[in-house]
Amino acid sequence: MxxxxxxxxxxxxxxxxxxxxxxxxxxxxxxxxxxxxxxxxxxxxxxxxxxxxxxxxxxxxxxxxxxxxxxxxxxxxxxxxxxxxxxGLRAGRVRLAAFPSALGTFVPAAAVRLADDHPGLDLRLAEAEPPEALRMLRAGDVDVAVIFRYEETGPEDDGIRLTHLFDDPTCLVTPVGIGGADDADHADDAGSVGAHAASRWIAGCDRCRSHLLDLCSRAGFEPRVSFTTDDYVAVQAMVAAGLGVAVLPTLALSAHRSPGIRAVELPGSVRRVFAATYGEPPDPPATAALLTALTRGEPRGGHAETLFAAIRPRDQTFSP
CATH class of the missing domain: 1.10.10.10 (Winged helix-like DNA-binding domain superfamily/Winged helix DNA-binding domain)
Incomplete structure (x- = not known):
């Protein structure tokens, strides 16, 4: 054949x-x-x-x-x-790959919207960091990839089309007691990357690590990375235990908040979140329906701001 x-x-x-x-x-x-x-x-x-x-x-x-x-x-x-x-989209399948903190926050709300609009459409979800999600997209293993990019992230391959969903600010995450209310002498440390030039750092996935290196370079030093993990739960646990400091996006803090950490939003430091598709438009109807569910920011039971209000901690201490 x-x-x-x-x-x-x-x-x-x-x-x-x-x-x-x-x-x-x-x-x-x-x-x-x-x-x-x-x-x-x-x-x-x-x-x-x-x-x-x-x-x-x-x-x-x-x-x-x-x-x-x-x-x-x-x-x-x-x-x-x-x-x-x-x-008429009363049946069929659509597949989505997304990074962990997206699956832990806004993707479930989008899945509910898709199910409400098209009850017969079968949504399949896979967890993948952006490079793997894009590989799956190019290979035809998924129809949509939810990814993130930083300012310094290189361009995506030809054929990748990006739909901007929202901007996700990042935070400097330190243990309670460094720059907290109980440590007034170091209050400025909590919001300054440069103040932690001598600290140990916990790095994340490749894109997040590159962003951390860029932030530290702009602050005039090279971070001493002692641990590397793309598990944001583990990152917070290590910070709370005093093993280092980290930079985390607010989506990760919204998906999981470990006790004993302090998170302060870093001005001008954001990652942009996109829904990626592959090939020339128009998208197949099932793919277009999923994109609509992702971009229509009104989760069932509340307006979009309800979902994203918890994604913007500006100066929060999470302790027992």
Missing amino acids: LDPVRLRVLVAVAARGSVTAAARELHYSQPSVSHHLARLEAETGAKLVQRVGRGIRLTEAGRLLAERAAEILGRMESAAAELTAHV
């Missing part, structure tokens, strides 16, 4: 005239396009392309198959559109 993915590659090469242009249109690498063509030739037993100078051109067999493939793919897309219109 002919693989529709490889047929789509052949149609793109025929339409664009080169492997490079086809790869750009499909958001594939050039080696990936060449691999699909080679596999298609092996499956059909026919020579479909031939090299001409530094480029390629379709053989007669290649042109014939490309014409038929365009018809086949068009019929498949029409059938999918007709089926979607018939089902």
